[in-house]
Amino acid sequence: EKGGYEHYMRKEIHEQPTALRQTLSGRIDLDRGDVDLDLSFPQGYLESLEEIQLVACGTSYYASQYAATLLEEFADVRATVEIASEYEFDGGRDPWRTLVIAVTQSGETADTLGAIRRAAGAGARTLAVTNTLGSTVTRETNDTLFIRAGPEIGVAATKTFASQVTTLALLAVAVGRGRGSLSTADARDVLENVRGLPGAVQQVLDDEARVTEVANECLGSDAFFFVGRRFGYPVALEGALKLKEISYDHAEGFAAGELKHGPLALVTEKTPVLAVLTAGADGSETVNNLAEAQTRGAPAIGVVSDGAETGSLDCALEVPRVGVFEPLVANVYFQLFAYHVANLKDRSIDKPRNLAKSVTVE
Numbered sequence: 353e354k355g356g357y358e359h360y361m362r363k364e365i366h367e368q369p370t371a372l373r374q375t376l377s378g379r380i381d382l383d384r385g386d387v388d389l390d391l392s393f394p395q396g397y398l399e400s401l402e403e404i405q406l407v408a409c410g411t412s413y414y415a416s417q418y419a420a421t422l423l424e425e426f427a428d429v430r431a432t433v434e435i436a437s438e439y440e441f442d443g444g445r446d447p448w449r450t451l452v453i454a455v456t457q458s459g460e461t462a463d464t465l466g467a468i469r470r471a472a473g474a475g476a477r478t479l480a481v482t483n484t485l486g487s488t489v490t491r492e493t494n495d496t497l498f499i500r501a502g503p504e505i506g507v508a509a510t511k512t513f514a515s516q517v518t519t520l521a522l523l524a525v526a527v528g529r530g531r532g533s534l535s536t537a538d539a540r541d542v543l544e545n546v547r548g549l550p551g552a553v554q555q556v557l558d559d560e561a562r563v564t565e566v567a568n569e570c571l572g573s574d575a576f577f578f579v580g581r582r583f584g585y586p587v588a589l590e591g592a593l594k595l596k597e598i599s600y601d602h603a604e605g606f607a608a609g610e611l612k613h614g615p616l617a618l619v620t621e622k623t624p625v626l627a628v629l630t631a632g633a634d635g636s637e638t639v640n641n642l643a644e645a646q647t648r649g650a651p652a653i654g655v656v657s658d659g660a661e662t663g664s665l666d667c668a669l670e671v672p673r674v675g676v677f678e679p680l681v682a683n684v685y686f687q688l689f690a691y692h693v694a695n696l697k698d699r700s701i702d703k704p705r706n707l708a709k710s711v712t713v714e
């Protein structure tokens with residue numbers, strides 16, 4: 353059932369090109385520069401939309417952070433993200449003009465269901481973005497958008513993160529087109545990059561042997577720091593979550609610019625820093641932050657755009673050029689890194705201690 357893989361997590365990491373093709377299947381119309389998502393927004397709804405609020409937990413929360421920036425960029429709409437367990441709906445005078453999106457792989461996360469119920473109760477329009485047909489969230493929202501990643505068994509969310517961000521990118525195009533804020537030409541550019549994702553992810557998977565080497569070199573580390581800007585920031589947070597979840601090592605994600613505001617005090621030659629330096633992540637500015645860590649002896653591992661300058665990195669991992677989606681592809685390196693560190697330490701990868709695949713208590 354694991355198709356020859358030792359763990360579901362590695363199988364699911366490798367399923368990402370297929371999962372992404374399923375996510376995109378039949379949804380992109382390059383000629384029109386538009387997408388078909390089968391949503392039932394009433395006539396004129398998108399034009400009158402005032403705000404989009406995304407609510408989610410864990411990995412789905414980081415996917416939502418990525419998506420909020422995409423929505424602001426493509427759809428010119430205010431987009432906020434909140435951790436579901438902290439969320440209170442505040443929809444102003446006309447709550448229906450706020451679209452609240454619950455992003456949840458399982459569709460059963462109690463914190464996320466609680467948040468979407470509070471929003472619906474206050475009169476907001478609601479949308480579920482989920483992987484699970486027939487799940488509770490689909491019965492409690494006005495619309496559902498399936499991410500179509502296929503079943504995910506490993507407790508660590510991997511392929512569903514990629515499919516969530518990609519589905520929400522399509523939604524951002526739909527909203528941008530509906531509001532008239534995204535031109536046909538710009539939409540086509542975005543959609544071309546989206547269509548490049550399965551192949552780009554495959555190239556990273558083909559580079560797995562290098563990640564195994566890097567993981568091996570890092571085994572004696574005290575802690576791991578992940579840094580990034582813009583779309584690289586949620587990916588840094590997600591990279592750290594993945595590593596701590598399955599390896600039990602101390603890992604933290606930071607906005608790259610924040611290193612010098614405190615975390616730098618923790619940096620030594622035993623704290624590798626993994627940085628997203630690709631397009632969509634303002635890499636050249638992050639390189640300067642990284643240099644401050646390197647001065648303290650920290651090994652620097654950077655994910656860069658194919659063919660970019662790699663400067664003084666101890667290790668450079670390359671991703672194909674897919675614009676603002678490069679950090680999403682960089683995340684696949686972080687997934688492989690977490691997997692191999694945990695595997696070398698012989699951890700219980702598919703069922704980490706203290707964790708459950710779906711968290712049905714608040």
Ligand code: M6R
Pocket residue numbers: 409410411412413455456457458459460461464507508509510593594597709710711
């Ligand atoms: O099913 P959901 O997407 O609502 O789950 C949310 C989180 O519990 C989940 O992403 C969790 O953080 C993962 N185990 C992370 O790998």
